[in-house]
Amino acid sequence: MDHLPDPAVMKTFLSSMSDKEAKDNELFSTRVDLEEAAKCTCTCCPPRDQLEQFDFCCQSLFLFPLKKKGQLLRDGLKEKLKAHQSPCITQNPLFTDFLLTDIMQATCVVCLKKNLRTSMRRFASNIAKREQWVNALCSTPEEKKALYERVNARNPPMLCEEHFKDSDFSCPSPDSRFLNASAIPFNTTPTVTTVTSPTTVSLSTVMSPSMVPFTPPSTPHFSFPPIGSTPHRRPRSTTRSAMTEDVDDDPTWTPPAPTTDNEPDCEYLLVSKESLMGLLRHCTVCKKGKNNLSFRMEGLGFTCTRECNLCGMRSPWENSKPLYTANRSSRERLPKINVDIVAGTVLTAMGGTKLRQIMMMSGIHSLSTTTFHRIKRLYVAPAIEKEFVTISSAQYMAPVRGWLKTIIRRCYHAVLSSNGNGDMASEKFRAILLCMQNQHDFSQDASFKHIKGCEHGPPSVNYIFIPRDGKIVNRLVQKVFTERNIEDIKRVSHRLNTSPCESINALACRYAPKDSYFSRSGHEMRTQETMVHWNHLKHTAADGTRPVVGRKSYVNPTHKNVVWRNVRKAATHTWRDNVKQLAYEVRKNMTETPYATEKKERHAIAERKREIDRLTRPLVPSNADPNLEEEYSSEDEEEVDGRVDCPLDPLDKHLSYVDDFNLEQTDIEDEDEDEEEE
Structure with a gap:
């Protein structure tokens, strides 16, 4: 039974074969402009309007980067040009008499006649x-x-x-x-x-003398297997190159856009070494060769250079994009993943030691101690400081800054002066906010039963008070003078066995544990983290981003009973993302890399040392001076009885001259004494 090819199967097969054939037939690298390759540099090529679209000058094989097929063509062309001593292949008799004529002709697939390509059309x-x-x-x-x-x-x-x-x-x-x-x-x-x-075969033909009949094969072999049958491997057949354009192609057809299903919602993925090596080992150009891999590790980021052992194609691959400075350079190698990991470790109060322990136990390459602290010092710490300055630079809260110490002192005074009376301590705590608004008399307020006014004297004329019932007061009520704090201060011990700032102290101990030692700059950075974190929690609780979703009980050892506290929605910690983006900006705003800056500083220090040595070197050096460098040629050396005299410096020569002169004077004096004795 005869089977015609299914159009869908045929379309898929021809598409894959066309793509493969197009890659195999490529001569130049993908970054080479074919119009540039078509420009004549040998002065022997025909005009461009007489050439086809993908024709090129033979000298382009020696001017542009090539793929494997182009390299083979270049080597063969080089031998031919050298043998015939011609600047262009078109001047080779073999090319002009046979190859050019044969190339310009083609055979019709229907009538099998040979004609010039200019009088033929491509099959659809x-x-x-x-x-x-x-x-x-x-x-x-x-x-x-x-x-x-x-x-x-x-x-x-x-x-x-x-x-x-x-x-x-x-x-x-x-x-x-x-x-x-x-x-x-x-x-x-x-x-x-x-x-x-079943019995006879009739053949009727209508022929003309100029035409050659075509007889189909006795046993036709169709290249496309019928649907449902077992596919057999067929010999490779050449198909039309995908890069060739044809006037009969459908101009409205475009390939469908690529799709991704169930894409992971994260920036990085953990991949095993075996799976990644197997993926990088295969060549994506020739499909048959294997890549030689060369890795360069940069902390958690790495770059892999692949080179195919068959087609020679070289291509780099990196697991993370680098972060560049303002003056972008190819020598900059700071993977983005290194900054992200260090920022995540610092901003979550994990610590570099615990990070290395987790990664070593998990079999993951980790950052060294030097690299971790270097990235933290150069990028994360300045970003935290910028975020801290941003949240503390609200202009409308400027009048409160002068009241900070006063609020803290009066909180302690409210607890100590009440002597255990919680209601009095609560009233004194509420009086602080009224005092800041220039209200010092509470006798008309029925909620004040233990105090009727402020205990301090009259304020000065130039004293700054905040506006009544304004934006600042509302913010203080939301974050400081809350109903919970007004009730909690009643249970604070007047002997200061507990602190009214335990919530922020607990957060500070998370970022700066008391059992660890930190430098001053490190402790300041962790303190800023604590304040930014605490401010974010209070701000999100006040604006309704983190509402109360339940209540949780726990045993309070101070009150010796069960206490219930509110449980709010989990915080999003958007401030950490802000700090990470600021770390990227710190790197982007650098004019050069820190390594280049340190290198210039080292060269400057070495140059200053050389200048100091030059200025402090003695004018008359001795033989033992290591800075004395004099070269002597063999012509200046004199041999006396097989012994070479060591050259003397000017000072030694002068001293030798003085010694010889003294010896001569001594000899003269001795002769005079001998004459006198005679």
Whole structure:
């Protein structure tokens, strides 16, 4: 039973084969502009208007980066040009007499006639249009199978213009002739029909002397298996390159957009080493070679350079994008994942030691101690300071800053002066807010039963008070003078066995534990973290972002009973994301990397040391001075009895001269004494 190919299966197969063939036929690298490669540099190429779209100059093989096929073509062309001593391949007799003529000709897939390519048209590559053309050119299933085989075996399949009518062409200019998209070819070749019966076979042909008949094979082999049968591996056949454009392609068809299902909602993914190595080992260009891998570790980030052992394609791969400075450079290597991990560790009060322990036990590469503290000092600490300054720079709260110490002192005074009377301590605590609004007499307020006014003297004329019932008062009521604090201060011990600031102290102990030692800058950074965290919790509770979702009981050892407290919705901690973004900006605003700055400082210090050594070096150095560097040639050396005299410096020469002069004077004096004695 004869089977025709399913259009869907045929479309999928041809698409994959076209993509693979297009990559195999590429000569130049993907970053090379083909129009630049087509520009003539050998002064022997025809004009550009006489060339096809993907024609290029032979000298382009020596000027642009190539792929494997281009390298092979370049090596062969180099040998031919060297053998014939010609600057261009078009001056080679073998090329002009045979290759050029053969290349300019093509064989029609229908009538099997050889004609110039300029008088032929490409066979339709669109699946639906190709099937329509085959049905118009063939009348029997055997002819269709044979034509499909010839079309798949040619790259590209060509068709004579004789199979089209004159009305199928349009001529916008005298030198141009285009085939209409709606053109349908017809068969002008001899009609070959095969009628099979149980006893006889009849063959009727209509032939012309100039045409060559085509006889289908006795046992036709169709390249597409029928649906539902077991697929067999067929030999590789050349198909039309995907980069080649054709006037008969469907201009409205576009490939569907890629989709991603169930994409993880996170920025980083943990991948095992074995799975990643298997993914990076395969070459994505030639599909057959294996990549040689070279890794460079940068903390938690790394870069892998891949080089195929078959096609030689080199490509880098990195697990995290680098963070660049203002003056972007290819030498900058600060992976974004390093800053994210350090920021997350610092902002959650985990600590670098605990982070390394967790990662080592999990088999994950971790940051070194030096790298961790370096990133924390250069990027995270300045970001925390900026966030702290931002939240503490509210202009409308400026008048309260002068009252901070007063509020703290009067809170302690309210507890101590009450001597255990909780109601009196609560009234004195409420009186602080009224005093800040310049209200010092509470005799008309029925809620004050133990005190009737402030205990301090009259304030000065220039004293700054806050406006009554204004925005500042509302914010203080929401965060400081809350109903809970007014009730809790009644139970604070007047002997100060407990502190009214236990909530913020507990948070401070989380960021700066008392059993650890921190430097001054480190302790200031952790204190700022505590204040930003505490302010975020209070702010979200006041604006309704974290409402009360329940109540929880616990045993209070101070009151020796069960106490209930409110449970609020979990905090989002958006301040941590703000700090991380500020850390990115710190890196982006740098004019150069910290390593380059430190390198310049080291060179400057070394230069100052050399200048100091030059200025403090003695004018008359001795033989033992290591800074004395003098070179002597062998011509200046004199040998006396096989002994080489050591050269002397100017000071030694002067001393030697003095010694010789003294010796001469001594000899003269001795001679005079001898003469006198005689």
